[in-house]
Amino acid sequence: MAVTVSIPTILRTHTGGEKSVEATGKTVLEVIDDIESRHGGLKARLVKEEKLHRFVNVYVNDEDVRFSGGLEAEVKDGDTLTILPAVAGG
Amino acid sequence: MGDVLRIRRELVDEIVAHARRDHPDEACGVIAGPEGSDSPERYIPMLNAARSPTFYEFDSGDLLKLYREMDANDEVPVVIYHSHTATDAYPSRTDVSYASEPDAHYVLVSTKDPDSHQFRSYRIVDGEITEEPVEIIG
Numbered sequence: 001m002a003v004t005v006s007i008p009t010i011l012r013t014h015t016g017g018e019k020s021v022e023a024t025g026k027t028v029l030e031v032i033d034d035i036e037s038r039h040g041g042l043k044a045r046l047v048k049e050e051k052l053h054r055f056v057n058v059y060v061n062d063e064d065v066r067f068s069g070g071l072e073a074e075v076k077d078g079d080t081l082t083i084l085p086a087v088a089g090g
Numbered sequence: 091m092g093d094v095l096r097i098r099r100e101l102v103d104e105i106v107a108h109a110r111r112d113h114p115d116e117a118c119g120v121i122a123g124p125e126g127s128d129s130p131e132r133y134i135p136m137l138n139a140a141r142s143p144t145f146y147e148f149d150s151g152d153l154l155k156l157y158r159e160m161d162a163n164d165e166v167p168v169v170i171y172h173s174h175t176a177t178d179a180y181p182s183r184t185d186v187s188y189a190s191e192p193d194a195h196y197v198l199v200s201t202k203d204p205d206s207h208q209f210r211s212y213r214i215v216d217g218e219i220t221e222e223p224v225e226i227i228g
Contacts, residue, residue, distance in 0.1 A: 009166075010190045055188060057150045064150045084157055085190030087118070088140075088147035089172055090182050 001026055005035060005081040014042040023081075028058060029071040031081060046083065047071065057084045095195045095211040096225045097121070097130050097169070104133045106207055109173035109199040112138065116146040116173050117199075122160050123168035130168040130195075138172075145184070146172045169211075171197035179208035181219050189214035195222070 006020050015021055021039070025031035029047075036043040046056055051070060058065045058073075059082040065073035075081065101121055109117045118138050121130035134156065139149035148156070160166060170191060174182075179198035181189075189196060192215050200208040213220045 008190070010192055055190070057153060059150075059154055062154065064154070066150070082154060082157075084153055086147060086150075086188060087120075087136075087153060087170060087190075088145070088184075088188045090116075090145040090184035 001075050001077040003079045015039045028073045055086050094223050099226050099228045105171050108135050109201050113201040114143045114175045115141050118146040118172040120167045121169035122165040125164050125166045143175050167194050169197050170194045173199040176202050179210045
């Protein structure tokens with residue numbers, strides 16, 4: 001499934017400065033692996049111990065994937081993935 | 091990006107008032123400004139989804155709406171602020187580990203003292219904290 005992935009500022013070093021990349025995959029994990037094959041280093045910033053890093057939010061269209069399967073969340077043709085680091089602290 | 095935070099008096103007042111209102115929970119928010127300008131213009135208080143005196147987090151749905159809105163306006167988060175309610179206005183280890191906007195000025199307000207506040211600004215890049223002067227305009 002062909003999707004558009006929007007990349008936050010802090011991860012654009014891995015995409016040559018691009019703020020948006022095209023990718024394919026049927027799940028969030030497949031999309032991340034697809035991007036990783038062309039822009040190495042991105043996956044390590046997003047995935048830790050086979051789960052989405054807790055400091056990173058990933059949305060498929062308007063939905064935070066932590067409520068719809070995390071890395072296994074389904075992705076359809078034409079979907080938009082948005083990656084946003086959490087804004088948090090203590 | 092510059093090594094000083096230039097910010098209008100009324101924006102400082104709004105941030106401090108927000109921190110006082112939410113005390114003893116941490117308050118948090120953003121001041122958006124035009125991309126490339128390094129100029130804080132639009133005050134956007136955010137809900138602290140953690141509602142905690144020692145932790146803050148933007149709700150994930152609010153975060154998406156905020157970034158979409160800023161994107162549509164060609165804005166970026168020039169200032170990301172939050173308050174410390176029992177400690178000084180200095181970034182904690184947690185603040186540093188979460189800091190993911192390399193171009194933002196991280197503003198900290200302390201409301202630990204009911205009669206006075208601390209308002210300080212920092213750059214946090216690659217895990218390193220650099221304090222910067224705050225120049226209040228107007």
